[in-house]
Amino acid sequence: xxxxxxxxxxxxxxxxxxxxxxxxxxxxxxxxxxxxxxxxxxxxxxxxxxxxxxxxxxxxxxxxxxxxxxxxxxxxxxxxxxxxxxxxxxxxxxxxxxxxxxxxxxxxxxxxxxxxxxxxxxxxxxxxxxxxxxxxxxxxxxxxxxxxxxxxxxxxxxxxxxxxxxxxxxxxxxxxxxxxxxxxxxxxxxxxxxxxxxxxxxxxxxxxxxxxxxxxxxxxxxxxxxxxxxxxxxxxxxxxxxxxxxxxxxxxxxxxxxxxxxxxxxxxxx
Amino acid sequence: xxxxxxxxxxxxxxxxxxxxxxxxxxxxxxxxxxxxxxxxxxxxxxxxxxxxxxxxxxxxxxxxxxxxxxxxxxxxxxxxxxxxxxxxxxxxxxxxxxxxxxxxxxxxxxxxxxxxxxxxxxxxxxxxxxxxxxxxxxxxxxxxxxxxxxxxxxxxxxxxxxxxxxxxxxxxxxxxxxxxxxxxxxxxxxxxxxxxxxxxxxxxxxxxxxxxxxxxxxxxxxxxxxxxxxxxxxxxxxxxxxxxxxxxxxxxxxxxxxxxxxxxxxxxxxxxxxxxxxxx
Numbered sequence: 336x337x338x339x340x341x342x343x344x345x346x347x348x349x350x351x352x353x354x355x356x357x358x359x360x361x362x363x364x365x366x367x368x369x370x371x372x373x374x375x376x377x378x379x380x381x382x383x384x385x386x387x388x389x390x391x392x393x394x395x396x397x398x399x400x401x402x403x404x405x406x407x408x409x410x411x412x413x414x415x416x417x418x419x420x421x422x423x424x425x426x427x428x429x430x431x432x433x434x435x436x437x438x439x440x441x442x443x444x445x446x447x448x449x450x451x452x453x454x455x456x457x458x459x460x461x462x463x464x465x466x467x468x469x470x471x472x473x474x475x476x477x478x479x480x481x482x483x484x485x486x487x488x489x490x491x492x493x494x495x496x497x498x499x500x501x502x503x504x505x506x507x508x509x510x511x512x513x514x515x516x517x518x519x520x521x522x523x524x525x526x527x528x529x530x531x532x533x534x535x536x537x538x539x540x541x542x543x544x545x546x547x548x549x550x551x552x553x554x555x556x557x558x559x560x561x562x563x564x565x566x567x568x569x570x571x572x573x574x575x576x577x578x579x580x581x582x583x584x585x586x587x588x589x590x591x592x593x594x595x596x597x598x599x600x601x602x603x604x605x
Numbered sequence: 606x607x608x609x610x611x612x613x614x615x616x617x618x619x620x621x622x623x624x625x626x627x628x629x630x631x632x633x634x635x636x637x638x639x640x641x642x643x644x645x646x647x648x649x650x651x652x653x654x655x656x657x658x659x660x661x662x663x664x665x666x667x668x669x670x671x672x673x674x675x676x677x678x679x680x681x682x683x684x685x686x687x688x689x690x691x692x693x694x695x696x697x698x699x700x701x702x703x704x705x706x707x708x709x710x711x712x713x714x715x716x717x718x719x720x721x722x723x724x725x726x727x728x729x730x731x732x733x734x735x736x737x738x739x740x741x742x743x744x745x746x747x748x749x750x751x752x753x754x755x756x757x758x759x760x761x762x763x764x765x766x767x768x769x770x771x772x773x774x775x776x777x778x779x780x781x782x783x784x785x786x787x788x789x790x791x792x793x794x795x796x797x798x799x800x801x802x803x804x805x806x807x808x809x810x811x812x813x814x815x816x817x818x819x820x821x822x823x824x825x826x827x828x829x830x831x832x833x834x835x836x837x838x839x840x841x842x843x844x845x846x847x848x849x850x851x852x853x854x855x856x857x858x859x860x861x862x863x864x865x866x867x868x869x870x871x872x873x874x875x876x877x878x879x880x881x882x883x884x885x
Contacts, residue, residue: 443800
C-alpha cells in the first residue's frame with residue numbers, strides 16, 4: 336500500500352498561541368477511507384487543513400504524496416496542491432458564479448492560464464462537469480447560478496468540484512453537514528465509491544458518528560488537539576465514543592443526571 | 606470574570622472606552638481643520654459677493670442656443686468625452702496590472718498564515734503601491750500643465766494627464782476592492798493548486814465585478830469633469846470653451862455648457878445604474 340500521508344509529532348498553534356493540534360502521529364495509505372470524529376474545537380478542521388497544505392505545522396514532520404510540502408518551492412507546492420482535493424464545510428463559491436464554472440475551477444491547478452480564461456468565456460468541458468454533477472443528482476443545475484442553490488446543493492457543488500479535480504487524496508471537512516440524512520448517506524456513498532474505484536485515499540471529518548461508522552473503515556477520534564483513538568470502525572466501542580464526546584462543562588451545568596453519559600453518546604446522530 | 610456574569614452584575618463592554626476615546630480624538634482633530642482652513646461662511650452672504658453672483662446668474666438666462674454656438678458646443682462636448690474615454694482607457698491599461706501586483710488578496714504566502722502575507726512578499730508589493738502613490742499624489746491639473754509643455758496645447762495633454770492620475774487612483778482602489786470581497790473562494794482555489802491569475806478570475810472577479818464597474822463609471826464621470834478643468838489650462842474640450850466664455854462674460858454660453866455637464870453626469874449615473882443591475 337502506497338503512503339499518502341505520514342505525520343510524526345505534528346503540532347500547530349492557533350494565532351493566540353494555544354495548541355490546536357499536538358503530537359499527531361498518523362500514517363494513511365492509498366485506498367484507505369478514514370473518518371475523523373470528535374467534539375467541536377477538537378482540531379478536526381485544523382488537521383484537514385494541515386493535510387491540504389493550507390496550514391503549516393510548527394512542529395514535527397509532514398509527508399504528503401511522498402513529498403514534504405514545506406520544503407518545496409512555491410511552484411512545486413502548487414503542483415502538489417493540485418493533486419489534493421479539499422471539500423470545504425462552507426463551500427467557497429462566489430454567489431454570482433455559474434455552477435459549470437465553479438465545478439470546472441477544480442482543474443485550474445492542471446490547466447494552463449489560457450485554457451482557464453477561455454473556459455471562463457465558454458465552458459470547454461460541460462460534458463465532464465455535468466457527469467460530476469450528475470453523480471450527486473445535480474445534473475440539471477449545470478447552468479444555474481450558485482446563489483440560486485440551497486445550502487445542501489451548494490455543498491454538493493463543492494463536492495462535484497473535487498470529483499472533477501480527480502485528485503490523489505480527497506479531504507472532506509464535514510462534507511454533508513447541511514444535507515438531510517438520506518442525501519448525506521448517498522453523498523458519502525459517492526465519495527467512498529470514488530475513492531475505491533480510483534484507488535485513492537479519502538479522509539473526512541464528520542460530526543455524525545453513525546455515518547462515520549457506516550461508511551468508513553478507519554475511525555480517528557480527535558479530542559483537545561490529540562488523537563484519542565485510531566482504529567478500525569468495527570472495533571470502536573460505545574465507551575470510547577462516550578469518553579470522546581464527554582463534555583465536563585455542559586455536564587456540570589446540567590447537574591449530573593444518572594443517564595448523562597447515555598445522552599452524550601446520542602448527540603452525534605445526524 | 607465568569608462570576609460577575611452569573612451574579613447578575615452588568616457586563617462591561619470592553620469596546621466602550623476605546624470608542625469614546627476615538628470619538629474625542631476625531632473631534633480634537635476636526636477643530637484645527639476648521640481653524641486652519643479659515644472657513645468663514647459669512648463672506649458668502651456679504652453685500653458685494655451676493656451682487657456679483659447675482660449679475661453672473663442673471664446673465665445665464667436665456668441659455669445660448671444659436672446654431673453656430675450649438676455646433677461649437679457639440680464639437681467641444683465630443684472632444685471632452687473623447688478625452689475622458691481615451692484617458693480612462695489608458696489609465697485602465699496601467700491600473701489593472703498594477704492593482705494585481707499591489708493587492709494582498711492573491712498572496713500565496715498568506716495561505717498558511719491566516720491571510721496575513723509574509724513580510725517578504727508584502728515588501729515586494731511596495732514598489733507597485735509606491736508607483737500608484739506617485740501617480741495620484743500629483744494633481745491632474747499639474748500633470749496637464751506638464752504635458753501641455755511637452756506635447757503642446759490640445760486634447761492629447763488632457764488625455765495623458767487623466768491617464769496618469771487616474772491610473773494611480775484606479776489601481777489603489779481596485780487593489781482594495783479585491784481585498785474587501787470574500788477571500789475564501791480565491792484562497793480555496795490557490796490551496797487547490799491554481800495559479801494566482803486564474804484564482805483571481807475564478808475567485809475574486811465574480812464577487813468584485815459590480816464594485817469595479819460602478820467605481821470605474823464613477824471615475825469616468827470624474828474624468829469628464831477633470832477634462833473640463835484641464836481645458837482651462839489649454840488641454841482642449843468644453844473647459845477651454847468655457848474659459849473663453851467666462852473671459853467674455855457670456856453667462857448664457859456658460860449656462861448652456863453647465864447644462865451639458867449636467868446631462869453628462871446624468872448619463873454616467875444612468876450607465877452606472879444599468880451596469881450595476883447587470884453585474885451585481
